[in-house]
Amino acid sequence: xxxxxxxxxxxxxxxxxxxxxxxxxxxxxxxxxxxxxxxxxxxxxxxxxxxxxxxxxxxxxxxxxxxxxxxxxxxxxxxxxxxxxxxxxxxxxxxxxxxxxxxxxxxxxxxxxxxxxxxxxxxxxxxxxxxxxxxxxxxxxxxxxxxxxxxxxxxxxxxxxxxxxxxxxxxxxxxxxxxxxxxxxxxxxxx
Numbered sequence: 001x002x003x004x005x006x007x008x009x010x011x012x013x014x015x016x017x018x019x020x021x022x023x024x025x026x027x028x029x030x031x032x033x034x035x036x037x038x039x040x041x042x043x044x045x046x047x048x049x050x051x052x053x054x055x056x057x058x059x060x061x062x063x064x065x066x067x068x069x070x071x072x073x074x075x076x077x078x079x080x081x082x083x084x085x086x087x088x089x090x091x092x093x094x095x096x097x098x099x100x101x102x103x104x105x106x107x108x109x110x111x112x113x114x115x116x117x118x119x120x121x122x123x124x125x126x127x128x129x130x131x132x133x134x135x136x137x138x139x140x141x142x143x144x145x146x147x148x149x150x151x152x153x154x155x156x157x158x159x160x161x162x163x164x165x166x167x168x169x170x171x172x173x174x175x176x177x178x179x180x181x182x183x184x185x186x187x188x189x190x191x
Contacts, residue, residue, distance in 0.1 A: 004042045006032040011053035016098045020050060020105040047109065051116040054103050055123055061099060062158060063127065065092040067134040070154075074138040078150070079180055079189070081138065086176030089158065093165040100166040128152050 001009070010032030014023045025046040029036045043049040069088050073081025093100060110116040131151030136142055142150070157179070164173055174182075184190075 003032070003034045003038045006034055007038060007042055007049055008053045008056060010034075011049050012099075015050065015053065015102045015106075020054075020102055020109060023050065045115070047113055048115055048119065050106060051110060051113075051119055054099070054106050055120070061096045062092060062162070063130060065089075065095075066154065066158065067130060070131065070134040071138050078135075078139050078142065079184060082150075082183065083176040083180035085154075086157070086161075086179050088176070089161060090165055090173070090175075093162050094169070097166065100162055104163060104166060124155075127155055131155065 007028065010030075011023065011028045013031050014027045018027070023046075025036055025039050028046065028049065029039060032038070039046055039049055043052065066085070066089070069085040069092075070081070073084055076084075110120055128148060128151045131154050132144070132147040135147040135150055136144065139147070161173065164171065
């Protein structure tokens with residue numbers, strides 16, 4: 001790994017151990033085995049490093065799991081695949097609990113930082129596109145626009161359900177079957 005990758009890994013390690021608020025630039029550089037100046041050189045600031053480290057970590061962990069679940073829905077209707085996928089997402093959130101918690105802690109910092117907000121906004125189309133590509137692979141009958149719209153819906157749902165699962169894991173949250181029932185009702189489809 002290079003210094004950039006080492007810093008991303010070091011930031012994730014420190015954030016998981018200490019939380020976003022207590023993660024210092026010095027701790028991150030030490031965990032990465034690089035100089036403190038490397039943070040500025042590669043990321044411009046500690047805040048930008050944290051934003052990218054968490055986006056990369058959660059994007060990979062949650063995103064890869066979602067794409068796998070989308071592809072597993074091949075061969076059934078998109079609505080049935082939707083239900084199955086969202087029935088499986090609570091386990092993904094649970095497996096990534098520490099990262100989800102760190103990401104939630106980071107949200108307020110991102111909201112207050114123009115640089116971090118810009119990075120986040122620029123990352124959204126890529127996240128939508130990856131889900132749309134997986135959806136088109138699993139359900140080739142979907143148009144590109146339909147796959148993109150579903151990808152956007154999935155992204156919004158994963159954000160909301162991820163937060164709810166993290167802060168209220170024992171709550172009676174809607175499962176995939178219930179969400180599919182709601183989507184079908186909105187579309188005017190009979191059960």
